[in-house]
Amino acid sequence: MSQYxxxxxxxxxxxxxLVAGAGxxxxxxxxxxxxxAARTQDGTAARPAxxxxxxxxxxxxxxxALLGLYVMLAK
Structure with missing residues (x-):
């Protein structure tokens, strides 16, 4: 659109x-x-999913985070 x-x-x-920041x-x-979601009301782990x-x-x-550090430190 613009030359600038x-x-x-x-x-x-x-x-x-958006992907690296908010994502x-x-x-x-x-x-x-x-x-x-893995905890129940009494504090036991009932849902392994x-x-x-x-x-x-x-x-x-x-x-x-490690990829970001690698990219920044590789230069």
């Missing part, structure tokens, strides 16, 4: 920011919800 603004690059930056935070929140969901979410968040 590269719209294609702008969309790439926007998508990367990791949303995955972390989903992991916390999974941990909360919640723990599995939480573990997967936390692993993805850790992988995203």
């Amino acid at each position: 603004i590269d719209v294609d690059a702008l969309w790439k930056v926007l998508v990367a920011g 990791l935070v949303a995955l972390y929140a989903l992991g916390l919800v999974g941990l909360a 919640g723990v599995v969901v939480a573990a997967v979410c936390f692993a993805l968040v850790l992988a995203g």
Whole structure:
């Protein structure tokens, strides 16, 4: 559109920011919800599916953080 603004690059930056920024935070929140869903009212672990969901979410968040550190420190 404009000779000063590269719209294609702008969309790439926007998508990367949403995935790496808000996406990791949303995955972390989903992991916390999974941990909360794994507990019953008396505090015993009754639903292992919640723990599995939480573990997967936390692993993805850790992988995203390590990838970000790798990309920043590789330069």
